Amino acid sequence: EMQLMESGGGLVKPGGSLRLSCTASGFTFSSYSMAWVRQAPGKGLEWVSSISSTGNLISNVDSVKGRFTTSRDNAKNSLYLQMNSLRTEDTAVYYCARVVRFGTNWFDPWGQGTLVTVSS
């Protein structure tokens, strides 16, 4: 069974840092691009970042450029999101998802999410 499991969320002060991890199992992690998606409390889904299977291509939503860095370790089947200079508006549940490519792209499966709260 394919599974993704996020960890590393928590409470952090504005301006602080946090590193999220996503551990994959049940599929060949190194063959897939991965993505981070977040959801602020009571709000919709927002794509945050994507990384190619080898890690050499990364794209971020404008609101996190220069602050968030996505990386991966294929030997550990793990995806990471380093979040610096956090703002209150970064408060959200952060999901990781596998990017499936077959002509077009879609996200499946998703992890259960990890909550990041930015507050003083």
Next chain:
Amino acid sequence: DIQMTQSPSSLSASVGDRVTITCRASQSITSYLNWYQQKPGKAPKLLIYAATSLQSGVPSRFSGSGSGTDFTLTISSLQPEDFATYYCQQSHSTPRYTFGQGTKLEI
């Protein structure tokens, strides 16, 4: 960036009803459109990919249609477990993606 607009934002319906949710893209995305279902406190779940393809394991009462800028998700006969929030997503501008704002389907 491509903007995705869903309508309605919320919808009240009854078990057995036929329901249609619309998603419109700000420019043509051909068939690069996916639909997800999210229940409270849970992760989103893929329903439809490439505008019309049903994900394995998803009941056949769900269907998708459209191309270009206008897309629809139809539930042919609502079941109690279908009350959730539905999101469309464009993947035309890969690796940058955009979601619609969501449609909350309520009893």
